[in-house]
Amino acid sequence: MSRKSIAVDMDNVIADIETNWIGLYNAEFGVRIRKEDLRGKPEDDAFPDPLAARSLIFKPGFFRNAPVIPGAQEALIKLQQNFDVFIVSAAMEFPNSLPEKYEWLAEHFPSIHWKNIVFCGDKRVINTDYLIDDHLKNLDFCQGTPILFTAGHNVNVDRHTRVNNWQEALALLEGELAKHI
Amino acid sequence: MSRKSIAVDMDNVIADIETNWIGLYNAEFGVRIRKEDLRGKPEDDAFPDPLAARSLIFKPGFFRNAPVIPGAQEALIKLQQNFDVFIVSAAMEFPNSLPEKYEWLAEHFPSIHWKNIVFCGDKRVINTDYLIDDHLKNLDFCQGTPILFTAGHNVNVDRHTRVNNWQEALALLEGELAKHI
Numbered sequence: 001m002s003r004k005s006i007a008v009d010m011d012n013v014i015a016d017i018e019t020n021w022i023g024l025y026n027a028e029f030g031v032r033i034r035k036e037d038l039r040g041k042p043e044d045d046a047f048p049d050p051l052a053a054r055s056l057i058f059k060p061g062f063f064r065n066a067p068v069i070p071g072a073q074e075a076l077i078k079l080q081q082n083f084d085v086f087i088v089s090a091a092m093e094f095p096n097s098l099p100e101k102y103e104w105l106a107e108h109f110p111s112i113h114w115k116n117i118v119f120c121g122d123k124r125v126i127n128t129d130y131l132i133d134d135h136l137k138n139l140d141f142c143q144g145t146p147i148l149f150t151a152g153h154n155v156n157v158d159r160h161t162r163v164n165n166w167q168e169a170l171a172l173l174e175g176e177l178a179k180h181i
Numbered sequence: 182m183s184r185k186s187i188a189v190d191m192d193n194v195i196a197d198i199e200t201n202w203i204g205l206y207n208a209e210f211g212v213r214i215r216k217e218d219l220r221g222k223p224e225d226d227a228f229p230d231p232l233a234a235r236s237l238i239f240k241p242g243f244f245r246n247a248p249v250i251p252g253a254q255e256a257l258i259k260l261q262q263n264f265d266v267f268i269v270s271a272a273m274e275f276p277n278s279l280p281e282k283y284e285w286l287a288e289h290f291p292s293i294h295w296k297n298i299v300f301c302g303d304k305r306v307i308n309t310d311y312l313i314d315d316h317l318k319n320l321d322f323c324q325g326t327p328i329l330f331t332a333g334h335n336v337n338v339d340r341h342t343r344v345n346n347w348q349e350a351l352a353l354l355e356g357e358l359a360k361h362i
Contacts, residue, residue, distance in 0.1 A: 005306065086306055092295040098279040114273040115302030122296040125186065125267055127308035127324060143308060 003084050004180075005128040006173065007118075007144070010089040010101060011063075012134045012151040014072040014109070020065060024056045038152045046153065063100035068108050071166030077111050078170060082177055087112055088126050090138065091119035130176075132169060136160075147172065184265050185361075186309040187354065188299075188325070191270040191282060192244075193315045193332040195253040195290070201246060205237045219333045227334065244281035249289050252347030258292050259351060263358055268293055269307055271319065272300035311357075313350060317341075328353065 011017040022033050025047055038046040047053035056062060079085050087105060091097045098119055105112055118126060123138045131142040132149050139146035139160050147169065148160040163169040192198040203214050206228055219227040228234035237243060260266050268286060272278045279300055286293055299307060304319045312323040313330050320327035320341050328350065329341040344350040 007306070088306075092283075092298045092300075095280065095283045095295075098283065098300070099276065102273075102276045102279065113302065114276075117273050118299065118301040118306060119273075119279070120299040120301070121294065125188070125269075125299060125309060126306055128306060 003082065004130070004176070005084040005086060005144075006079060006130040006132065007086045007088040007123070007126055007128040007142075008076065009131070009133040009135070009138065009149070010087060010091075010105075011066075012069070012153075013132055013149045014069050014076070014087070015063070015066040015101075015104065016069050017063070017066050018152055019067055020062065021053070021056060024059065024062070025053055028052070028056065035152060040156045041153060043153045057094055058096055060096070061100070063094075063097045064104055066104065069166065071170075073108065075166035075170045076109060079173060080111060083173065084116070084128075085112065086116045086118055086126075086128060088118040088120065088123060088128075088131070090121060090123060092121040130173065132163070184263065185311065185357075186265040186267060186325075187260060187311040187313065188267045188269040188304070188307055188309040188323075189257065190312070190314040190316070190319065190330070191268060191272075191286075192247075193250070193334075194313055194330045195250050195257070195268070196244070196247040196282075196285065197250050198244070198247050199333055200248055201243065202234070202237060205240065205243065206234055209233070209237065216333060221337045222334060224334045238275055239277055241277070242281070244275075244278045245285055247285065250347065252351075254289065256347040256351045257290060260354060261292060264311075264354065265297070265309075266293065267297045267299055267307075267309060269299040269301065269304060269309075269312070271302060271304060273302040311354065313344070 026033055044050055076085055089101055091101050124141045127143040129144045130147055131144055132147045133139050134149045134151040134154055139148060146160045148162045150162060150164045163172055207214055225231055257266055270282055272282050305322045308324040310325045311328055312325055313328045314320050315330045315332035315335055320329060327341045329343045331343060331345045344353055
């Protein structure tokens with residue numbers, strides 16, 4: 001049997017954009033927003049001043065300096081043993097993110113070959129067996145099996161199989177593999 | 182019936198990389214290579230000094246300053262009336278090309294929304310009804326119908342439906358449309 005393919009989103013799935021965003025917002029506006037304050041709110045509407053928050057996305061370093069989501073590096077290396085793993089990021093909305101995301105991947109995920117990186121707009125055109133993502137706008141229209149990765153903004157979403165962290169994602173996908181042997 | 186989708190390659194299909202490359206090579210090495218000299222040769226082996234030629238790809242402006250392939254702008258605007266048109270470029274091999282290609286598209290193809298731009302590595306993961314491309318490495322493995330766009334390096338290729346220019350591509354695709362009405 002040929003290897004199954006997995007598309008893995010970047011922001012809030014392997015790159016901890018939220019932590020970086022909160023840090024920048026607090027530094028810029030002298031406030032003390034905490035992760036809990038944003039829970040369950042759509043990203044575009046989560047900060048007290050949504051327009052100011054959005055402007056931060058365009059600052060140099062917004063993507064480059066994001067921490068890695070815990071467990072993502074180990075999980076992807078493990079998944080690569082049995083799956084074709086692609087990083088698929090809807091980076092095109094923020095063109096400033098293109099070189100930053102490329103460099104970030106080279107630093108934190110050197111096992112991902114450039115052939116397996118996709119920066120796109122609409123993910124509907126991507127065909128992989130699985131998509132791990134935190135956004136319904138991607139999961140609802142993907143061609144493979146959608147897997148919802150928990151992020152602050154999606155805790156109230158009630159569709160798609162949910163994984164809360166990379167340990168759960170790895171267990172789910174290794175379980176899928178076992179089904180097909 | 183839902184609209185069919187077309188993936189359109191950039192280099193040598195809408196962006197005239199070859200003309201730019203020859204100009205840079207001649208200026209750098211004081212020679213007078215002409216388009217005809219490269220005909221039928223694989224790109225990696227076409228110039229007298231292939232390694233020197235390859236180094237030019239990494240120069241700032243290599244992608245940004247490429248002329249538009251004649252007829253591409255008019256053809257894509259026309260195709261967008263009836264198809265979902267995506268620009269799909271294997272840009273990831275040359276990360277320096279990412280911002281240059283984005284800016285080039287914004288200047289020359291403003292009708293292409295960022296949602297319809299894909300910069301990837303291996304195109305196997307892209308699923309559209311058609312792929313217009315000059316490289317067998319993409320056409321041979323695409324999920325839709327492959328269409329070979331003539332470039333100097335592929336004139337001796339004898340598989341896939343060939344179009345020699347954008348007039349022929351437009352006629353072919355509008356013909357396909359008529360079949361399904």
